[in-house]
Amino acid sequence: MAEQGRGQSSAPDRLRAGVPDATVARLPGYLRALRALDDVGRTTVSSEALATATGVGSAQLRKDLSHLGSYGTRGVGYEVAELAFHISRALGLGRRWPVVLVGVGNLGHALAGYGGFDERGFSIAALFDVDTTRIGERVGKQLVRHLDDLDDVIGVFGVCIGVIATPAPAAQEVCDRLVAAGVTSILNFAPTLLRVPPQVTVRKVDLSNELQILCFHEHRKGLALVDPLPVTSLLDEPLSGEVSA
Amino acid sequence: MAEQGRGQSSAPDRLRAGVPDATVARLPGYLRALRALDDVGRTTVSSEALATATGVGSAQLRKDLSHLGSYGTRGVGYEVAELAFHISRALGLGRRWPVVLVGVGNLGHALAGYGGFDERGFSIAALFDVDTTRIGERVGKQLVRHLDDLDDVIGVFGVCIGVIATPAPAAQEVCDRLVAAGVTSILNFAPTLLRVPPQVTVRKVDLSNELQILCFHEHRKGLALVDPLPVTSLLDEPLSGEVSA
DNA sequence: CCGACTTTGTGCATCTGTTCACAAGCGCGT
DNA sequence: ACGCGCTTGTGAACAGATGCACAAAGTCGG
Numbered sequence: 385m386a387e388q389g390r391g392q393s394s395a396p397d398r399l400r401a402g403v404p405d406a407t408v409a410r411l412p413g414y415l416r417a418l419r420a421l422d423d424v425g426r427t428t429v430s431s432e433a434l435a436t437a438t439g440v441g442s443a444q445l446r447k448d449l450s451h452l453g454s455y456g457t458r459g460v461g462y463e464v465a466e467l468a469f470h471i472s473r474a475l476g477l478g479r480r481w482p483v484v485l486v487g488v489g490n491l492g493h494a495l496a497g498y499g500g501f502d503e504r505g506f507s508i509a510a511l512f513d514v515d516t517t518r519i520g521e522r523v524g525k526q527l528v529r530h531l532d533d534l535d536d537v538i539g540v541f542g543v544c545i546g547v548i549a550t551p552a553p554a555a556q557e558v559c560d561r562l563v564a565a566g567v568t569s570i571l572n573f574a575p576t577l578l579r580v581p582p583q584v585t586v587r588k589v590d591l592s593n594e595l596q597i598l599c600f601h602e603h604r605k606g607l608a609l610v611d612p613l614p615v616t617s618l619l620d621e622p623l624s625g626e627v628s629a
Numbered sequence: 630m631a632e633q634g635r636g637q638s639s640a641p642d643r644l645r646a647g648v649p650d651a652t653v654a655r656l657p658g659y660l661r662a663l664r665a666l667d668d669v670g671r672t673t674v675s676s677e678a679l680a681t682a683t684g685v686g687s688a689q690l691r692k693d694l695s696h697l698g699s700y701g702t703r704g705v706g707y708e709v710a711e712l713a714f715h716i717s718r719a720l721g722l723g724r725r726w727p728v729v730l731v732g733v734g735n736l737g738h739a740l741a742g743y744g745g746f747d748e749r750g751f752s753i754a755a756l757f758d759v760d761t762t763r764i765g766e767r768v769g770k771q772l773v774r775h776l777d778d779l780d781d782v783i784g785v786f787g788v789c790i791g792v793i794a795t796p797a798p799a800a801q802e803v804c805d806r807l808v809a810a811g812v813t814s815i816l817n818f819a820p821t822l823l824r825v826p827p828q829v830t831v832r833k834v835d836l837s838n839e840l841q842i843l844c845f846h847e848h849r850k851g852l853a854l855v856d857p858l859p860v861t862s863l864l865d866e867p868l869s870g871e872v873s874a
Numbered sequence: 875c876c877g878a879c880t881t882t883g884t885g886c887a888t889c890t891g892t893t894c895a896c897a898a899g900c901g902c903g904t
Numbered sequence: 905a906c907g908c909g910c911t912t913g914t915g916a917a918c919a920g921a922t923g924c925a926c927a928a929a930g931t932c933g934g
Binding site for chain 1 (some may be wrong): 648653654656657658661682684690719720721722726728735736738739740742743745746749751764774788790813814815818820822828830832834835836837838839840841842843844845846847848850851
Binding site for chain 1 (some may be wrong): 890891892893894895898899900901902
């Protein structure tokens, strides 16, 4: 399957289909860096510069971008605005995406108020909860609806992205209702594995998972300082002696 | 039961050093599932059952666990409590970890109030901010301190995990101060790449990144419906006419 | 005590992702 | 016009993670 968009610029179809997951996960980072460069007035940027700005290797950056197409100029670099546009388009950010947020507790409040969403092209279309004492409450510009009204809202806004910020026990039930209403992309903040049909994409963000992973590394550092010897570390106090720095 | 190897010293040290990152990232999930099983009264579990409970393949689960040691019984499975203990220990959760949270804005409030931390062995040791109007405010049981008091708190609690929930522009400065105070593990919610010395571990959680990744998939599903054929898509309107060139 | 059945632990093949290194392409100065 | 230096894009080596398949090792019934 050689012969891709030679000379002619756009061949987005096959290219976009084959973008590796790992690359997709880095694209938003590139986009952010490009926006920052644009704000500062830079018009072009080399792979080396953009790579260090985003914390990846320059080779990886180039390979990532090559999956989207050939939008650089050899000897010069990438044009900031143009590259930003193409990444944006690959990510599907050409439009504004409505987001429905379910669960207006501690975290839900924070998410609803998070400015970063709006400025990146996401609009909170509606807030939902099942707790009847919360229905009608105002959070930001939105007012909290009952989850039963989900279909109405989705009927108005069309395809939406769902965000689940409920306690764990409610998550699966909420998820099912989102899916039933036609939502096919879900961001899950509840610490539960969601069962969904195959066409639905779920991403999970688990705060205490992250802390535990950090813990592992922290713990390992501690061991490295204290015990070159295996046996003693099991008996000694792990963090008592700060030997060498 | 949860009698760890006091006699047999050999296993854990060498094993723990070689646990792959991908495995470490899954361990908290296993641990959570094990706790859930324990709560229900199950005492043993097979790799198959635990795997489906956590959404991974059973072979992968067994391989992951094999990096920690051989804690299963062939023909039976794993003892829930014992396995939970070993995973816990591998993650360094044998102790209670103090967490310092910097940035008591929207998200910071939510994090400070998030019950999941406490119940997983993390204690919010202190809340910090630089906004002087917030100093002294009470959030949950803690009261907001000025970031200048960081060293005092860390002096009292010892090694801590740092959580950054500030706006992006402040993140690097805050990070530097955390590192200077001796923090070597940082969870960053600000949408910025943090520059840290090599011995410091950083994990980043970026909410709008996650949404953008979902976007990509959602967008791709939309395209899939419209164009099963690659060539025609070059000529056809890709999707709901865009601002192309 | 034995043999059938269950489930772990792991070598091997596969797949995905990362890094290296360099030819091809482009602008610029001369 | 033409070569020179810079930077991209990419094939190929490398590394890491995943999934398969099966022998080893245990339980249980007879």
